[in-house]
Amino acid sequence: MSSNPRIGFVSLGCPKALVDTERILSQLQAEGYSTASDYQGSDLVVVNTCGFLDSAREESLEAIGEALTENGQVVVTGCLGTEAELIRAAHPNVLAITGPHQYEAVVSAIHEILPPPHDPFMNLIPPQGIKLTPKHYAYLKISEGCNHQCSFCIIPQLRGNLVSRLAGDVLREAEELVKSGVQELLIISQDTSAYGVDVHYAKSQWRNRTITTRMTELCTALGELGVWIRLHYVYPYPHVDELLSLMKEQKLLPYLDVPFQHASDRLLRAMKRPAAEARTLERIHEWRRQVPNLTIRSTFIVGFPGETENDFEFLLNWLKEAELDRVGCFRYEAVDGAAANQLENAVPEELKEERWHRLMEVQQKISTKRLQEKIGQEIQVIIDEIRENEAIGRSEGDAPEIDGKVLLTGNAFNVGDIVRARVEKAGPYDLWATCAL
Numbered sequence: 001m002s003s004n005p006r007i008g009f010v011s012l013g014c015p016k017a018l019v020d021t022e023r024i025l026s027q028l029q030a031e032g033y034s035t036a037s038d039y040q041g042s043d044l045v046v047v048n049t050c051g052f053l054d055s056a057r058e059e060s061l062e063a064i065g066e067a068l069t070e071n072g073q074v075v076v077t078g079c080l081g082t083e084a085e086l087i088r089a090a091h092p093n094v095l096a097i098t099g100p101h102q103y104e105a106v107v108s109a110i111h112e113i114l115p116p117p118h119d120p121f122m123n124l125i126p127p128q129g130i131k132l133t134p135k136h137y138a139y140l141k142i143s144e145g146c147n148h149q150c151s152f153c154i155i156p157q158l159r160g161n162l163v164s165r166l167a168g169d170v171l172r173e174a175e176e177l178v179k180s181g182v183q184e185l186l187i188i189s190q191d192t193s194a195y196g197v198d199v200h201y202a203k204s205q206w207r208n209r210t211i212t213t214r215m216t217e218l219c220t221a222l223g224e225l226g227v228w229i230r231l232h233y234v235y236p237y238p239h240v241d242e243l244l245s246l247m248k249e250q251k252l253l254p255y256l257d258v259p260f261q262h263a264s265d266r267l268l269r270a271m272k273r274p275a276a277e278a279r280t281l282e283r284i285h286e287w288r289r290q291v292p293n294l295t296i297r298s299t300f301i302v303g304f305p306g307e308t309e310n311d312f313e314f315l316l317n318w319l320k321e322a323e324l325d326r327v328g329c330f331r332y333e334a335v336d337g338a339a340a341n342q343l344e345n346a347v348p349e350e351l352k353e354e355r356w357h358r359l360m361e362v363q364q365k366i367s368t369k370r371l372q373e374k375i376g377q378e379i380q381v382i383i384d385e386i387r388e389n390e391a392i393g394r395s396e397g398d399a400p401e402i403d404g405k406v407l408l409t410g411n412a413f414n415v416g417d418i419v420r421a422r423v424e425k426a427g428p429y430d431l432w433a434t435c436a437l
C-alpha cells in the first residue's frame with residue numbers, strides 16, 4: 001500500500017448522487033487520500049450507485065461487477081446501497097455497502113480498509129489528536145447535542161439535536177488514544193444512553209467487522225481495547241441493564257454516572273427529564289445486586305421552581321435508600337432562555353442554600369459509609385500523580401476531577417500504572433491504601 005492511498009470513483013445517477021460523491025471526495029482529500037482516474041491506479045474503488053429505475057439498478061450492478069473485476073477492492077454507496085442483500089447476492093466480494101447521504105459511513109469504511117495517511121511533517125496534529133488531559137486518560141466524545149428539552153437547560157438550543165458519531169469512527173479514535181498511552185477512556189456526551197438513535201443505529205466497520213452505532217455494541221467493542229472504560233451521562237433507559245454483563249466481565253468499569261437531578265415525580269415532570277418515569281430505586285437495587293462493587297455517581301438540583309418541603313424531604317429519603325456513592329448538588333439557577341424560568345413558585349435563595357447544605361450533609365454520611373465498607377478490600381488504582389513519599393491515584397469508582405482520590409504510600413510507581421492496593425482507611429471522599437504486590 002502506498003503512503004497516500006489512492007481512491008477511484010465511479011459515480012452514477014442524478015446530481016444529488018454527484019454532490020454526495022463530491023462530499024466524500026472532499027473529505028478524503030482533506031485527510032490526505034489521493035484520487036485516481038483509473039482502476040489500475042486505485043487502491044480502492046468507490047461505486048456510488050443509482051437505484052431509481054430498473055435500468056439504473058442494472059447499470060449499477062454492472063458497474064460494481066466491472067470495478068470488482070478490474071480492481072477487486074470495492075466499496076458501494078448511494079441509492080442502491082439500501083438494497084444490500086441484492087448487491088451481496090450479485091457481488092458477495094464487495095467490502096462495504098452504505099446507503100445514500102451516508103458520507104460518514106463511506107469514509108469510515110474506507111478508513112477501515114485503507115487507514116488515512118499520517119505524515120508527521122505535514123500533519124501538525126498527532127494521530128490521536130490534541131489532548132488537554134494527562135497522557136494516561138482521555139475523554140472520548142461519542143455524540144454532540146441532545147434530543148431532550150429539560151426545562152432548566154439550554155444545551156439543545158446551543159448545540160442542537162443529538163448527532164451521534166458512527167461507532168467505527170469512535171472506535172478508531174479510541175484505538176489511537178490507546179496506542180498513544182491512554183489507560184482510561186471516559187465516554188462523554190449529553191445523553192450516552194441515546195447514542196445512535198439519530199442515525200437509526202447505523203452500522204459501520206471496525207476491525208473487519210460491522211458494529212452497530214448503539215451504546216451496548218459500542219461498549220462491547222471498547223471493552224476489547226484492554227483499558228479502563230468509564231461511562232458518563234447515562235440515563236436509566238431499560239437498555240442500560242445490558243451494560244451490567246460487560247461490567248461483570250470487567251470489560252467496562254463498574255461505574256455509572258447517572259444525572260438523576262431529583263427524585264420527586266412531580267418535579268421530574270416539571271423538569272421534563274428523560275426517563276423520569278423509570279422506577280429508579282428498584283433499578284439501582286437490581287444493578288447493585290448484579291454488580292455489587294458498582295459505583296453510582298449522580299447530580300441533583302435543589303430549589304427548582306415549585307420544589308416544596310415535601311418534595312425535598314422525598315429526595316432526602318430517596319437518597320438515604322439509594323445510597324449513591326458520589327453526589328454533586330447544584331442550587332437551581334435561572335439560566336437565560338431556559339423554559340423553567342417561566343414556572344411559578346421560585347424558591348428563595350436562602351432556602352436553596354439551606355436545602356443544599358441539608359442534602360450535602362445527608363450525602364456525606366452516605367458516602368462515608370460506602371467508603372468505610374471498602375476498608376480491608378483489595379482494589380485497583382490508576383496512578384495520577386507521584387509525590388515525594390506517596391502516589392495519588394483513583395479507584396475504579398473515581399472519575400478524574402469530580403470524584404475522590406486514593407492515597408498510596410511509597411513512590412515506586414509511574415503515572416498511568418494500574419496497581420492493586422489494600423484499603424486501610426477511608427474519609428468522606430478519599431481512600432488511603434497500601435500497594436498489594
Ligand code: SF4
Pocket residue numbers: 146147148149150153154155156190191274
Ligand atoms: S439536561 Fe436535559 S436537555 Fe440538557 S443536555 Fe441533559 S438531557 Fe439534554
